[in-house]
Amino acid sequence: MAVYAIGDLQGCFDSLNELLDKLAFGSADTLWFTGDLVNRGPQSLECLRYVKSLGERAITVLGNHDLHLLALASGRFANKPNRTLQPILHADDCNELLHWLRHRPIFFKDDDLGWSMAHAGIHPRWDLETVESLAREVEADLRGDSYLEFMQHMYGNHPDNWHANLTGHDRIRFAVNVFTRMRYCFDDGRIDFLHKGPLGTQGGDLKPWFDISRSANFDYKLVFGHWSALGFFNKNGVTGVDTGCLWGGSLTALRLDASESEPISIKCPRHEKVHG
Numbered sequence: 001m002a003v004y005a006i007g008d009l010q011g012c013f014d015s016l017n018e019l020l021d022k023l024a025f026g027s028a029d030t031l032w033f034t035g036d037l038v039n040r041g042p043q044s045l046e047c048l049r050y051v052k053s054l055g056e057r058a059i060t061v062l063g064n065h066d067l068h069l070l071a072l073a074s075g076r077f078a079n080k081p082n083r084t085l086q087p088i089l090h091a092d093d094c095n096e097l098l099h100w101l102r103h104r105p106i107f108f109k110d111d112d113l114g115w116s117m118a119h120a121g122i123h124p125r126w127d128l129e130t131v132e133s134l135a136r137e138v139e140a141d142l143r144g145d146s147y148l149e150f151m152q153h154m155y156g157n158h159p160d161n162w163h164a165n166l167t168g169h170d171r172i173r174f175a176v177n178v179f180t181r182m183r184y185c186f187d188d189g190r191i192d193f194l195h196k197g198p199l200g201t202q203g204g205d206l207k208p209w210f211d212i213s214r215s216a217n218f219d220y221k222l223v224f225g226h227w228s229a230l231g232f233f234n235k236n237g238v239t240g241v242d243t244g245c246l247w248g249g250s251l252t253a254l255r256l257d258a259s260e261s262e263p264i265s266i267k268c269p270r271h272e273k274v275h276g
Contacts, residue, residue: 011041034225035063
């Protein structure tokens, strides 16, 4: 009985199957997916259907590309067709798949394992209580009657820093940006939304979010995806497992229920005509 965290799929279903074969994934095992099941790769529909079919054997947090699919389905980008997501939107089970996706968490933790998961990361000014409270707020908006309104106000780069007195759409937007988009920050906690490159390519005032001094306690180890240019990363209880499958890198799994674990990866083909 094993628990594996797997990096961003982005529609690379064949690569997922190859990795699961290498893991000898069995009926007693559980998979954690770091988000971005869909978009840009050629088999987003197959990825979504498969992960959903696993039921309680799969836990996935929402990534920015998953939210993009939900926004597209809501009519938010009616004038911007997306080739790789159209098979989902035209599928007979589209509504069922989108309903399932909308009800995925944006943050997850397991007390027994001592691990937590978010797509992009955790803001250095947040303690666990704040993380869980904000996650519940975002999830309530996604799952509730205000879903379409949420989609209309979800996008934007402001506010770019955390204040406990943030309210309304600004509060939810900042939380979504942290959980699904963050890579680099300034020392004061402001998020930089422009630089996406590997470590060492950022400006002198920028640091990866996990290197900003924490002002609040967060005791869980954290696994995340989102940052393919970072590659596999493991430092001080923070582990990144997005290794750029879509771009011809690899798809990586990390066993979470072992005291020491090395990443397990398979080489992936590059998809030249990515879109979205």
